[in-house]
Amino acid sequence: xxxxxxxxxxxxxxxxxxxxxxxxxxxxxxxxxxxxxxxxxxxxxxxxxxxxxxxxxxxxxxxxxxxxxxxxxxxxxxxxxxxxxxxxxxxxxxxxxxxxxxxxxxxxxxxxxxxxxxxxxxxxxxxxxxxxxxxxxxxxxxxxxxxxxxxxxxxxxxxxxxxxxxxxxxxxxxxxxxxxxxxxxxxxxxxxxxxxxxxxxxxxxxxxxxxxxxxxxxxxxxxxxxxxxxxxxxxxxxxxxxxxxxxxxxxxxxxxxxxxxxxxxxxxxxxxxxxxxxxxxxxxxxxxxxxxxxxxxxxxxxxxxxxxxxxxxxxxxxxxxxxxxxxxxxxxxxxxxxxxxxxxxxxxxxxxxxxxxxxxxxxx
Amino acid sequence: xxxxxxxxxxxxxxxxxxxxxxxxxxxxxxxxxxxxxxxxxxxxxxxxxxxxxxxxxxxxxxxxxxxxxxxxxxxxxxxxxxxxxxxxxxxxxxxxxxxxxxxxxxxxxxxxxxxxxxxxxxxxxxxxxxxxxxxxxxxxxxxxxxxxxxxxxxxxxxxxxxxxxxxxxxxxxxxxxxxxxxxxxxxxxxxxxxxxxxxx
Numbered sequence: 001x002x003x004x005x006x007x008x009x010x011x012x013x014x015x016x017x018x019x020x021x022x023x024x025x026x027x028x029x030x031x032x033x034x035x036x037x038x039x040x041x042x043x044x045x046x047x048x049x050x051x052x053x054x055x056x057x058x059x060x061x062x063x064x065x066x067x068x069x070x071x072x073x074x075x076x077x078x079x080x081x082x083x084x085x086x087x088x089x090x091x092x093x094x095x096x097x098x099x100x101x102x103x104x105x106x107x108x109x110x111x112x113x114x115x116x117x118x119x120x121x122x123x124x125x126x127x128x129x130x131x132x133x134x135x136x137x138x139x140x141x142x143x144x145x146x147x148x149x150x151x152x153x154x155x156x157x158x159x160x161x162x163x164x165x166x167x168x169x170x171x172x173x174x175x176x177x178x179x180x181x182x183x184x185x186x187x188x189x190x191x192x193x194x195x196x197x198x199x200x201x202x203x204x205x206x207x208x209x210x211x212x213x214x215x216x217x218x219x220x221x222x223x224x225x226x227x228x229x230x231x232x233x234x235x236x237x238x239x240x241x242x243x244x245x246x247x248x249x250x251x252x253x254x255x256x257x258x259x260x261x262x263x264x265x266x267x268x269x270x271x272x273x274x275x276x277x278x279x280x281x282x283x284x285x286x287x288x289x290x291x292x293x294x295x296x297x298x299x300x301x302x303x304x305x306x307x308x309x310x311x312x313x314x315x316x317x318x319x320x321x322x323x324x325x326x327x328x329x330x331x332x333x334x335x336x337x338x339x340x341x342x343x344x345x346x347x348x349x350x351x352x353x354x355x356x357x358x359x360x361x362x363x364x
Numbered sequence: 365x366x367x368x369x370x371x372x373x374x375x376x377x378x379x380x381x382x383x384x385x386x387x388x389x390x391x392x393x394x395x396x397x398x399x400x401x402x403x404x405x406x407x408x409x410x411x412x413x414x415x416x417x418x419x420x421x422x423x424x425x426x427x428x429x430x431x432x433x434x435x436x437x438x439x440x441x442x443x444x445x446x447x448x449x450x451x452x453x454x455x456x457x458x459x460x461x462x463x464x465x466x467x468x469x470x471x472x473x474x475x476x477x478x479x480x481x482x483x484x485x486x487x488x489x490x491x492x493x494x495x496x497x498x499x500x501x502x503x504x505x506x507x508x509x510x511x512x513x514x515x516x517x518x519x520x521x522x523x524x525x526x527x528x529x530x531x532x533x534x535x536x537x538x539x540x541x542x543x544x545x546x547x548x549x550x551x552x553x554x555x556x557x558x559x560x561x562x563x564x
Binding site: 124125128129151152154191192193194195199201267316324327328331332333334337338339345346350358359 | 369372434436437438450494501505506507510511512534535537538542544545546551
């Protein structure tokens with residue numbers, strides 16, 4: 001296996017790194033994270049114009065990438081800069097579903113950054129398990145209406161449309177529906193997230209919706225979309241860990257304590273070395289998942305679950321260890337580490353946590 | 365005095381600067397140059413407190429109740445084998461710590477008061493408390509992301525995302541990373557154990 005990135009992917013990585021360095025100051029990121037929207041629409045549009053959304057999609061649907069390694073390369077670099085704009089939440093999975101169900105016009109709008117579409121799957125009672133929606137769709141005079149509730153829909157505030165999973169009165173299989181943001185009977189409760197961002201609980205009451213694909217037959221499409229988003233946040237976590245490692249090593253090299261730099265204490269050296277090798281293992285897990293993103297379903301899902309479990313376990317460990325190695329300064333808002341650590345731990349709460357994926361792997 | 369905001373957004377600590385502050389000589393506590401000796405005595409007591417066995421017991425009960433109401437795939441979280449194992453591990457650690465704590469206190473009552481054994485209690489107790497906050501965060505699933513302190517404001521009657529007393533659980537988890545850093549970091553406690561108990 002050739003582990004060197006292609007020329008195109010190296011250029012993509014360089015472009016994102018430059019964007020983060022020149023146009024993405026931490027203060028602006030934190031300020032935007034505290035708004036109802038939870039991110040900067042200007043930065044989102046800038047990234048769309050750079051082609052970063054296009055990099056997540058195949059050429060035949062208007063993108064110029066779309067492979068596992070394109071997604072992994074992009075999100076690793078975004079993670080390094082703690083970029084908050086919801087490329088995975090309002091473009092990646094929804095764009096994939098819309099492409100699979102023939103809505104190419106909307107995919108084009110998503111790639112251009114002009115339209116953002118959230119994906120609402122999670123319900124109270126099932127939590128990480130999106131395979132059993134209780135939200136009910138009924139057909140009335142040839143038009144679909146949805147009733148039910150979805151929770152913790154990341155970055156759903158201010159989107160143009162929402163894709164919602166549901167069962168129908170005639171099929172227990174999963175169906176997917178597109179709901180316009182201004183549709184009647186939809187109520188959103190927006191709230192902030194602890195990692196600096198926004199999410200919504202959504203109530204649907206006989207809300208008009210458009211069926212995507214065939215009734216009751218969307219499990220495969222949704223599973224493939226989930227795999228793409230899961231890979232994206234695993235790669236994001238990897239980028240975050242890379243930045244945390246750099247911050248921690250720099251701190252150990254410069255912080256004086258007991259008459260010498262912290263990095264001279266063997267107890268801390270060994271812990272930092274352990275952190276490094278765990279991060280290398282996480283990188284391999286993401287590499288495996290990127291490689292198998294378009295493999296047969298079982299193979300793909302095993303690689304995705306292995307990666308999400310590894311990222312969940314290692315991410316929480318790295319976040320906690322890095323704060324401890326820093327000491328008091330790692331506990332402060334004004335030092336960047338804490339913000340990276342919060343996002344890293346919260347990634348374990350998206351698309352299934354480490355226990356969820358460990359069990360899925362064991363049972364596959 | 366300069367406020368220091370902690371990583372989860374709270375404010376409980378400050379940076380305090382002293383420049384040419386005049387203090388009457390009669391305000392000297394004890395004898396001159398004995399401050400560190402007094403402080404070490406106090407710190408040994410503080411470390412017993414940081415073991416927080418009572419608080420961990422409270423967190424255990426709260427977590428057990430939560431595991432009956434939180435659901436995964438339609439079933440109570442308490443029935444999830446991986447969660448049940450995580451919870452059992454913490455409960456066993458806590459029962460062990462209770463007895464370790466009592467054994468150390470028994471030693472103090474027969475000897476000259478708190479000694480380096482306090483460092484053991486501080487390390488075990490602080491990490492256990494952190495682990496309870498960690499597992500409570502995990503138990504909340506997707507709702508762990510919610511940061512909704514507004515629900516605690518008087519008169520709030522809007523929607524709730526997480527169960528009400530859990531509305532800031534992840535913020536609490538991040539805030540509690542401090543307990544293995546303050547009171548003498550756990551690394552410092554290990555140095556004390558190495559030097560004073562193991563005599564290495």
